[in-house]
Amino acid sequence: MGAKNIVIAIDGFSSCGKSTVAKALAKKLNYVFVDSGAMYRAVTLYFLRNQIALDDDQAIAEALEHIHIDFIPNTDKTQILLNNEDVSDAIRTMEISEQVSEVSAVKAVRTAMVKQQQQLGKKRNIVMDGRDIGTTVFPKADLKIFMTASPQIRAERRYAELTAKGENVTMEEVRENLAHRDHIDSTRVESPLRQAEDAIVLDNSDLNQEQQLLYVEQLIQERLAP
Numbered sequence: 001m002g003a004k005n006i007v008i009a010i011d012g013f014s015s016c017g018k019s020t021v022a023k024a025l026a027k028k029l030n031y032v033f034v035d036s037g038a039m040y041r042a043v044t045l046y047f048l049r050n051q052i053a054l055d056d057d058q059a060i061a062e063a064l065e066h067i068h069i070d071f072i073p074n075t076d077k078t079q080i081l082l083n084n085e086d087v088s089d090a091i092r093t094m095e096i097s098e099q100v101s102e103v104s105a106v107k108a109v110r111t112a113m114v115k116q117q118q119q120l121g122k123k124r125n126i127v128m129d130g131r132d133i134g135t136t137v138f139p140k141a142d143l144k145i146f147m148t149a150s151p152q153i154r155a156e157r158r159y160a161e162l163t164a165k166g167e168n169v170t171m172e173e174v175r176e177n178l179a180h181r182d183h184i185d186s187t188r189v190e191s192p193l194r195q196a197e198d199a200i201v202l203d204n205s206d207l208n209q210e211q212q213l214l215y216v217e218q219l220i221q222e223r224l225a226p
């Protein structure tokens with residue numbers, strides 16, 4: 001009792017394998033894993049379904065009041081609920097990927113999501129992945145990791161992921177989508193993707209999942225051991 005809860009922030013570009021490392025780490029440490037990108041994806045799904053225009057501030061503000069996002073932790077596939085509906089698969093389509101960067105650049109959307117993310121990290125030990133976790137959401141996180149990988153490797157991983165789920169996409173479409181998201185995510189006005197000064201860079205282009213996990217565990221040993 002009384003010990004401060006631990007926050008591990010993992011940021012980086014799209015399709016760098018952040019969630020995979022974050023999830024494995026959370027499982028190993030028995031922390032709660034929070035995929036903040038899934039939250040922006042759920043908002044995007046809601047906006048698409050309800051035809052919320054991104055220049056309609058009033059409609060956005062009202063919509064945000066009706067959006068309630070929950071995570072069901074510790075299942076093998078982390079479930080995300082949008083107003084009690086399981087949208088875990090619905091938020092992973094190319095259609096959502098094509099719109100999510102624009103939606104997540106909207107100031108009111110970010111304010112609402114950051115608030116929820118900060119709440120999630122208040123009482124429990126968590127591993128959260130995203131773009132601005134170490135810079136804006138938890139600037140005092142206990143450990144910050146900035147993940148990166150070569151654009152070609154990222155596109156290959158994403159393509160394999162989408163086609164395995166039966167999505168009909170070409171490698172070129174995936175490559176373009178990643179470049180487009182990188183550009184918007186890192187140039188937007190509201191908390192753009194950037195490496196926190198005290199973040200440790202993990203380039204996983206040539207590392208498998210086990211090696212990445214081992215690397216992060218070593219960092220935790222060095223930095224967080226009592």
Ligand code: DC
Binds near residue numbers: 038041105129132185
């Ligand atoms: O991690 P992901 O690819 O599922 O994230 C989807 C989008 O959400 C990404 O293109 C940018 C946005 N995002 C963000 O702006 N801030 C975060 N903390 C997480 C994601």
